[in-house]
Each structure stands twice: as C-alpha cells, then as structure tokens.
Amino acid sequence: MHFDSLPYKTKQFFFVLIKLSIVIAAFYLIYQKIIHNTEFNIKQFWSFLKESHVFSLKTIIFLLLLTGFNWFFEILKWQTLVRSITSISIKKALEQSLAALTASLLTPNRIGEYGAKAIYFRAGQRKQVMLLNLLGNVSQMATTLVFGSIGLWLMYLSYDLNINTTKLSYLMIIVVSILAFVAFGLRQTKFKIKGFSLEKLKVFFLSLSLNLHVYIIVLSLIRYSIFSFQFYVLLLLFGVDFNYLEAMTIITTMYLLVSVLPSIFIFDVVVKGSVAVYLFSLAGINAFTILSIVMIMWVLNFVLPSVFGSYYVLNFNLPKTDD
Structure with missing residues (x-):
C-alpha cells in the first residue's frame, strides 16, 4: 500500500511518529557526543x-x-x-532553517536539509527550493575555500608543515589532470548533482539576478566572519596569546580542511576537533584547550539552534493538499 493512498488521519499519525523519531534521535546523539565523548573529558572540562x-x-x-x-x-x-x-516572512525563514538543521543531524554532510526545507513548499516549487538551498550552501563553501586557501598558504609560510614540495607538485599535476578528464567527461554525459543535470543547474542559476548572487555572497562572508571571530574570542578567553592574523591563519585553514572531509553532521565535532588539535599543535597550543573550544563552538552554533529547531519539527503539520 502506498503512503499517498492512506487516509489523512493515518498519514498524520505516521508523520507524528516520524517527527518524534527525528527529535529523539537527535537529542540522544547530542547527549552521547557530549557526555560519552572518548576524545573529550566532560568532567575535566567542567572542573576547568x-x-x-x-x-x-x-x-x-x-x-x-x-x-x-x-x-x-x-x-x-x-x-x-x-x-x-x-x-516568506523572517519568522517563517527562521522556522524552516532551524527545523531543517534538526532534521539533518543524522544525515551525511547535512544532505537531509534539502528535503526538510523543500517539504515546506508546494510540490511544484520543491525542485526550485532545493536548487536555491544548493546555491546558498555553494556560496558559503566558496567563502570557506577562498579564505581557507589564503590561510593554508600563510600557514605554509609560517609553520613547518613537513610538506614535500616535489611530491606536492606531482600530486597537484595528477589532481589537475583528473579534474580535466572529469570536466571533459561531464560534457559528454548527463551527469547529475542532487538529481539535476548540469545544464539545468546552469540555466537555473543564470536565471537568477546578479544582485541576488552578490547579496548571497555578502551574507556568506558576514557569517564566515562572525563564527571565525567567535572562535578567536574563545581562544582569548582560554588564555591563548595570539594576535588576530595568527589566529585567523589557523582558523581559516581548519574550516577549509573540515569542509572537504565528509562526515555525519552529528560527528562534525569529532572531525573539527581532530583537525583543530593538529593545526593548533603546530603553534604550541595544548589539545585540551582546542577540544574545549571546538566543543563550545559546536554547542553554541549547532546544538543550541537544533534544540529550538526541534520545536518547529514537532509542530510541523503535513498539509492536506499541495496548496
């Protein structure tokens, strides 16, 4: 029996179960990651x-x-x-953003966010909504790549990264060659990203105004500046004697590296922690300090919003029709 053929009340009952399952699973995994984190001693953190x-x-x-x-x-x-x-109102945008965050906790690289946001809209608009969400994420990723590349270069100049330049050159040649072959292959095949062909993506993105693209990039830059500055503030609070440029060199490099490492969102704190510990150890910063800061950043920017998002998940109502 198909889900669409079920009576409305039966669908509502199953939908309530799904919403409860999402929220309970999210809270359970957050609890496990904070209380039973093998890489982070919560008792030592509270004592500190x-x-x-x-x-x-x-x-x-x-x-x-x-x-x-x-x-x-x-x-x-x-x-x-x-x-x-x-x-949509700013209130509705808040509801959709926080609910999508909570719903995407269990999915790799926040892939569940696309479906969670799309379900708020009529069936005829959902593909466009998913593409708009993709554009927002790509803009944020582009910001991370630009600043991260600068940070990585400054780290290479400032710290002993033990990089063999000859091997790195060979690696870059191989990567560029692979990308060239992939690009050529994509032009010859109907390759799809999240179910959309490259041609459709190109047409859709070009149909949006230049002002919109610029504005989204500006907002992405502002967001990047805020959460990277928040990390810097926490470094100062924990007594790390860094000037802003030194700190941002490592912080931007950290965000670059973790952005290219696939992970389930709930374990993002583990990935960030491992990368951050290595990078900051080059500057002589102890692992406990960095793990503490990464945990606080995770709680502030992901756990806390997902708690509010759980309210919107539980109060989301499945529409009787597409209208």
Missing part, C-alpha cells in the same frame, strides 16, 4: 571552568549574541533566496 572562571555573565551573553547574529544572517540568506520564487 569552575576553577578558571573563564566565562562571566557578560562573556556568555556576548558569545550568545555572536551565535544569534550567525544564525540571523543564515536565516536572512534563506529568506532572500526563497524570495526569488515566493515571499
């Missing part, structure tokens, strides 16, 4: 906070404000993207 008095009320408020601004610009970016096909 009590003894050092690192976080005053003003500090906590400031960090929460940065988190709020980070997500405000993400929500504004989503509202701006959707406005190209339909008008």
